[in-house]
Amino acid sequence: GEDVEQSLFLSVREGDSSVINCTYTDSSSTYLYWYKQEPGAGLQLLTYIFSNMDMKQDQRLTVLLNKKDKHLSLRIADTQTGDSAIYFCAEINSGNTPLVFGKGTRLSVIA
């Protein structure tokens, strides 16, 4: 089946930029997503990008998509302690198939 891979941990200093990377195998991905999970909570949709786009910016968040390499990244500018969470990458092929999630990257922000 299709697979989504992420590194498990990332540690950054407050005020720096964070870059979380993701690779996927499905060449027919339609949408790619980033979800955030805070401790004790469910996943919250942060942002998404359609497969015909290269970049999407939303305030402090920048998503970059390289379809050729099947690589997705999430950049968080001016990282704050409140950004400490687990970030999940996910992709979908068509509306009838479930999302495929990566295992999540735990972001720790050091004050």
Added chain:
Amino acid sequence: DAGITQSPRHKVTETGTPVTLRCHQTENHRYMYWYRQDPGHGLRLIHYSYGVKDTDKGEVSDGYSVSRSKTEDFLLTLESATSSQTSVYFCAIRGGEDYGYTFGSGTRLTVV
């Protein structure tokens, strides 16, 4: 999240007992999903539903069954709970053109 609730939030049960978790939505969405989350495994799909009485298996469906008799409710049943089913269970609904999911707050299940 608004529009989707899970119950109970926490449950402790004994090995061998049946357990049912409930997911309720007020959004009238067609698609609903059950995931389990375990350290080192991320989110794994158990079952999903694409309409009333229409369900399909995910990657870790053994030991679980589901039912959807109404659009708003999706039930997950552990027929005979085992310690390996100790986990956090999340329900999700899918709506909108972007196919993104909205997740419930989760049910922490402990099987002793």
